[in-house]
Amino acid sequence: MKIAQIAPLAESVPPRLYGGTERIVSYLTEELVRQGHDVTLFASGDSVTAAELVPVTDMALRLNPAVRDPIPYHMMLLDAVRRRADEFDALHFHIDLIHMPLVQDFIGRAVTTLHGRLDLPDLPAFYRAFPDHSLVSISDHQRLPMPPVNWAGTIHHGLPSGLLPARPQTSDGYLAFLGRISPEKRPDRAIRIAARSGLPLRIAAKVDNVDRLYWEAEIAPLIERFPNVSFIGEINEAQKADFLGKASALLFPIDWPEPFGLVMIEAMACATPVVAFRCGSVPEVIEHGRSGFIVESEDEAVEAVRQLGHLDRRLVRAAFDARFTAERMAADYVQLYHGLPGARTEAALLRRLRGEEAELQAVG
Incomplete structure (x- = not known):
């Protein structure tokens, strides 16, 4: 055609x-x-x-x-x-x-x-x-x-099947947040979930001018408060494979009707499970108990992080290959x-x- x-x-x-x-x-x-x-x-x-x-x-x-x-x-x-x-x-x-x-x-x-x-x-x-x-x-x-x-x-x-290599055996023991710093993406939830889970959180995100006040008033003070949180800033495609692939899980704690959520399938391609809040497209993308966990509260998210060891990362990648x-x-x-x-x-x-x-x- x-x-x-x-x-x-x-x-x-x-x-x-x-x-x-x-x-x-x-x-x-x-x-x-x-x-x-x-x-x-x-x-x-x-x-x-x-x-x-x-x-x-x-x-x-x-x-x-x-x-x-x-x-x-x-x-x-x-x-x-x-x-x-x-x-x-x-x-x-x-x-x-x-x-x-x-x-x-x-x-x-x-x-x-x-x-x-x-x-x-x-x-x-x-x-x-x-x-x-x-x-x-x-x-x-x-x-x-x-x-x-x-x-x-x-x-x-x-995504192209060879774009992001799977890391089924490797994890550096941190939680990842990738995307934009904005109220609907809820990085504040990610910070609290990581703090309660006792795991490091690495945030790779851009801050648009429209969200600058939210960053300065809400998120920057939280990052300063919790020593387990590191802010990396915006990353490119080449950096994404390592950032997602070495993480124990991607946190996707959104609070809005997400139309799709590309970062979820990027994580899945890396064999990294996703802990996501039940909003928007999340139930269509994540298979609960296979490619990650779908949660409805911070308490459930903390418990899901504790259950990550029960997921087979090879099956996370298989879920990507089958559908995305x-x-x-x-x-x-x-x-x-x-x-x-x-x-x-x-x-x-x-x-x-x-x-x-x-x-x-x-x-x-």
């Missing part, structure tokens, strides 16, 4: 540091290319890909100090997609909702994966106004706040692309007009 992947411009694909959406776009794009599809990636110019890259900006917007408003650049992105839309059998958007009024001419070949939370008060009115767009959720739980829309499917995220590889994710999306209403009608006509074989290759 000829497939367009349309990425946000805030980060490169893949991102240099934090950027879950752009990371998934990269994993999906590279796996689709590996499987033999003709893929074009619309992204920032500092992106790295085996696909054809359409560089909409010179660099990721977050890294460009001259950028004040991202909207003009995303309008440029949409215009670049519009100009080439007839080249593709499927156009896959990862930019939330900004494109929806502009893709009516090829809506039958377009699909949008919603990567963020959907329980925000302004979203229902928007999605009621655009009920015909094919949407993909990244967990079933993510869908719950939405009005009736055209769900094309739920497709869980996946990029190969499985890409296969799910290809099946979905073939099912789009324009994939065999509109796309076939466009191929004939281009003098190409009209029939799409068989799924699989």
Whole structure:
């Protein structure tokens, strides 16, 4: 198939540091290319890909100090997609909702994966106004706040199987927290759980400007108070394998409707179990008693840490291999692309007009 992947411009694909959406776009794009599809990636110019890259900006917007408003650049992105839309059998958007009024001419070949939370008060009115767009959720739980829309499917995220090596026999005896310092991620819970468990806690996290006050008022004093806690800061992909792989467990003590939680499957790929609070997608990702423990309180989390020795880390990695590889994710999306209403009608006509074989290759 000829497939367009349309990425946000805030980060490169893949991102240099934090950027879950752009990371998934990269994993999906590279796996689709590996499987033999003709893929074009619309992204920032500092992106790295085996696909054809359409560089909409010179660099990721977050890294460009001259950028004040991202909207003009995303309008440029949409215009670049519009100009080439007839080249593709499927156009896959990862930019939330900004494109929806502009893709009516090829809506039958377009699909949008919603990567963020959907329980925000302004979203229902928007999605009621655009009920015909094919949407993909990244967990079933993510869908719950939405009005009736055209769900094309739920497709869980996946990672390249060789990205993070499993460490089934090794552990340095510490607990890990990886992500952002923010109230909904509850690093305060992680600190208290580690303190009560008597284990060191290592926090690898970024602090956004919007969360700076929370960091200074709530989290930095807690870290100062407990000598078992070390703050490492933001880490890159290469550092992640050691950070997660050497941990006894990842703590995922969230307090919000997490749409997916990429860090959970990153830990599982490293054969590291996850102790996660029952919120959002957690019950869809973690198999209680196999890939980790699902808890509902700090008391239960402390007890789960005590039970970590009963888990077989090889089974944690096996749970990842069975459900969360990029190969499985890409296969799910290809099946979905073939099912789009324009994939065999509109796309076939466009191929004939281009003098190409009209029939799409068989799924699989």
